[in-house]
Amino acid sequence: MKMRAILMASAAISCTIGFGPSQAARAQNNATASQGPAQTASEQEVGEIIVTAQKRAQSVNDVGLSITAVSGDTLTSRGVNDPSQLAKLVSGFNYNETASGNPVYSIRGVGYQDSSVAASPAVTVYVDEVPISFSGGTLGASLDIERVEVLKGPQGTLYGGNSTGGAINYIAAKPMNTLSAGANWEFGRFTTSNLTGFVSGPVTDTLSVRLSGRWLKSGSWQKSYTRDDKIGAKDQLFGRIIADWHPTDKLKIQLNVNGWRDHSESQAGQLITQNPAVPLVPLDPVFAAYPLAPANARAADWDPTRDYQHRDSFWQVSGRINYEASDDLTLTSISAYQVYKRYSPNDFSGTSVPVLFQISSGKVKTFFQELRASMSLAETGNLTVGANYQSDSVDEQTHLFVPAGTPRIVGGTNFVNQNSQEVKAKGIFASGDLPILPELSIVGGIRYTKVNHDYSGCTRDSGDGSAAAAFTALLGGALGFTIQPGQCFTLQDNLQPGLFVSSLDQDNVSWRAGLNYKPDRDMLLYVSVSRGFKSQNYQSLAAATANTLSPVVQEKLTAYEAGFKLGLLDRRLQLNGAAFYYDYANKQIRSIRSDLVLQGVEALVNIPKSRVQGFEFSAAVRPLSGLSVSSAITYVDSKVRGAFIGLTPSSIPADFNGQAFPYTPKWSGNTDVEYRWALSERLNAVLGATATYNSSTNGGFGEEALYRVKGYTLVDLRAEIEGGDGRWRAGIWGRNITNEYYWYTATRASDSGTRFAGMPATYGVSFGFRY
Template structure:
């Protein structure tokens, strides 16, 4: 029997082959004069000729020698994609999951950073108008009212604000116009979900224009307890942004962007899948030991009914940009940003009504960013950009862990608080160039020097009730030390054998670079080759630690990437076919692994993998065989592997050598496909129907290949249908998402005595209304 992943791959490949095979015949029958065919012309924009700013200047996406997926805001809205996590439906090779602490993790081509702390610098950075959102927790509102999104794959650092080993997601916000515009979108669907988005903008004077946008998402509970009559999972999110463009002279343009969001949704409850005591020989709590495992249903879960699981997360940002045209060829740019992200997130970690483990994660990140750069155009075909940037981050984080019914309670009382304060400063100098060599041939390159300094102070302490302090004072291995830990004090043991605050600093620097060739023999074909190197700065631990060496940082990771690709417009540009082959060599990859703590047993912690690699390919096709019909498909292979000995701990605490294993949370195969047909009903009305499918193959929630922590492959199918009138000024439609009601999960992890998974949403459906003025 052919397994589902192979079957999906074969079907996707066959679909691509059929597209190319039937194209000549379809192209001959798609002329406007043919009877029975719609007469809407096929333009270049419909076959991939989209303008992007991935290299900080306007270019056709088909002229950029990088692997880029660019999608317009209208397409995102029509497919119900309203935040970065949902880009998995459109971007092959892009993967999203959440840690047990609900921290978002973005992964591209197997390169991501599985850490749950509030101050975890991502491997894939999200930008809005080239302004970095420094930490992934703040990215929830990035997709509000956008013109398009550009997803860049591979190491970044010579063009965008900072180093990123995996890639960059750059959202381009919709800007104020010189005429009055307004619009509103409203979706209403299952679980009483109401998603209302609106904008209004226009000129205030001859030199000033403004655009105001907002979004409110509200829903009822979608999860249900499988042991009692109770529900959880309400959503309550509010977003807002105001952009002002001021052009006092022909040479000066100033933009101010003030935006923010708050999230008062309820945290998702996990599903219980495993029970493993953290201390050998000590029995589990009887109520927990007898608790039934969760059924394989998306909505089934359980949680402690005595707790409030409503979040209090927020994000505020103000940014300013100044562009000065010193000449027709030279532009000077300044970008400044200040942002504050706050988290208060209570989560049930064990998926039962027994208080085995509950965590309340809270903290604040304050980040200042400044970039100065100059861009010089060379004979209208080449470009040189150079600049400097600076970033300062102040991070305060605290996690209250409560486990009155866990095995660890015998030693650590009712729980503990792990807290830390970090101060990070990053300086960078960068330059990049795109220089013509011969007709059709150009060289591209870039270099960046980065200096990163981070200071850390933190410990794990008694909550104030004295139970953890008493437990550690009496713990037999510690009793001879006469620790005398008092209520509320740190109990993290320092190298001198006494409890206290762990204080450390990490100073690193690196040189990232990129070199490549672009060959464009004609306007319809680009062939490129790149070699690049990227870095991700070292990071500190955020976890409950008995010994201070558990809080030691991981060092910076290095990734060297080799890529060859092409972008081809075929058959009079009715087909856009893009492909790439890539190979990544990793040194000291940072990953969330597992260590064995003498009290808490197996606990997640950051570790470095000495050597590893990623290799694979991607292929995408976009076809307009006849007016009104669009077909697209993409597939990515990202084969990851630990190379050489890497001794670690599995989710259940077994020591093992992970040599040859794949990275956790990295599907080997991923792909998507979309079909949409549009036709005229009469002179004023058009109808449109479409469907989107996405696939991720199986992966694991940790090293060791343990069956219970395996994340199986899944396919999601969405459909949509609508009627548009007055040239798109209004639209009414219906939609369905995950229409096959596929049961899937995106996280499988271990916390204290419980193994859990977090399931994806079940089938949803609803209506949508859109108006434009």
């Protein structure tokens, strides 16, 4: 409670500001910035960051949006290696995983809970404005970056659909015009080794190249609480090469080739309850008597006869062309092609009994193209117009094994969910700002988007005849059919088994309008109203009836926001704040609903009406030379408005009117304190501490105590020494030093209720150098 009080006592904006030149900034001050130059601050000023939130270079304090901008060096020092860990720096950001390990990113309560390969997010991740369309492919987004920009609220005008909650844009570190190299190595608990490095420099007078990579390897961190066994080893490899070519002063061409592979083991769940998924079918007696997991992050259980190693991979090639047609006009083309593959084995039961084991596999191919023109208007105005096109091709398969689970009465000992999808999105947009008075400017934008979505899928026999025999015995006699091995058994509207084929085409108009009032360089007041859309979506779930596979229509969010950004005390103190209200229509969410065959099945549904309201504040202050303090807090109040009938995770019918969204804590915040001083002319010392807080939430509607996600506070510490020129450093660190037991997901999967715990205390050493 004391830590919570400390976090909540600190005021400020949605923007975390750097505190002067970091060692990486000093070592990389010759870098060729991709979209704008870096800025440094004096010793006593809070540093200012140049961002490209509106697809042009601006000071973060000049943009009338809620933005958190963080340098790559800050991410490294605080142990933030992928988007899932951004809560350490971004207040209002929430992360959880589905039972199959698919990441879910939420901002201000707006996210999308779905575990399928083709789960289009509500918060989209970009690298240099290139979208990573599906969250499973975002693991390597943070490799060797200059900074990350987290934009809060609908970003549909410039970034398109599937960004109703916001957008996360990583800016990759670019080739330098002098030879340089660097590496960082961390070694810590569970024999974790995290090695990153880069080499950069000119090849010719007009061509520069940067090569970077990362290798993460660790031992198992989870332990069985019923036998001598371990799981949870990590093995990840990342790489990227960027080439910048400047054939003329006005033309710049950039090629980015990157990829990663993940051979880590799946995390095991912790059993919290046993509850039959199919009514009147008794639980396996060994499973029914299985002991619940103890309150220990490392304690879990799984079927020891299975292999849990992933075979996930991602690769992408993108090209960017910038041409300065004149001093006032820049033309930009961005092209990208990417392939994401997933092979994810998971035990959902949280026990050694073979109740539910699943292998989720699939392949997604995405092509993206954007063309735009940016032009200056008057003295400080700007207009951007453009068009983009995206095509996604998805093939997905989920193989479920339930020899001891109650679903065996329907699907035998094992069965397969499969689907193929084709999604095409086309959009045209315009965005800009125009001064109407010396201190007042109007901002606005509009986008038209059309999405065509084709789907075919079903639940079928795996080929061994198990599901065919079970489903035929259950319903075949009454309905007059016989399922053959390998055949679909999902019942269509005519109550005959077959393949579900469907198409849904929808269009929308996103827009934004606002006013920016800037009486001087250190003050910005803004108001805005915007509308964003998340496109329609299909699901990849076990489906005894085609009704389960029905699509959800697009969701619409209208956001109202007012905020301020203030530089005070000769810019030693930065205070920002924002209040917001979101009016939600047809929010897409994964819930549980009744079925003709099963008691309750997971399905995607639309919530007709809901809303989110709240506020956020943050402060960044440098009271003394070398001492920097930053703190942020966000309050989010989400609520279903009107009747919304469904099932709780325990399959109890209820009306969820007035309830908060799952995985939406009301309070979240973070605080960081760092002190840097000179030990000698050639040696500096750094001490730092970070605290992150999330209040309690729930893993499903119904507010059942079993599926509560408790509030928690995590504390990290770090200490370093570094050379006076910033070329080398060595340090020690500890994360979650109080060994707080917390979990980020609590869910129902077939007969089991399980939770997935966060990492226990970890500690280690780090070394780094820059040349």
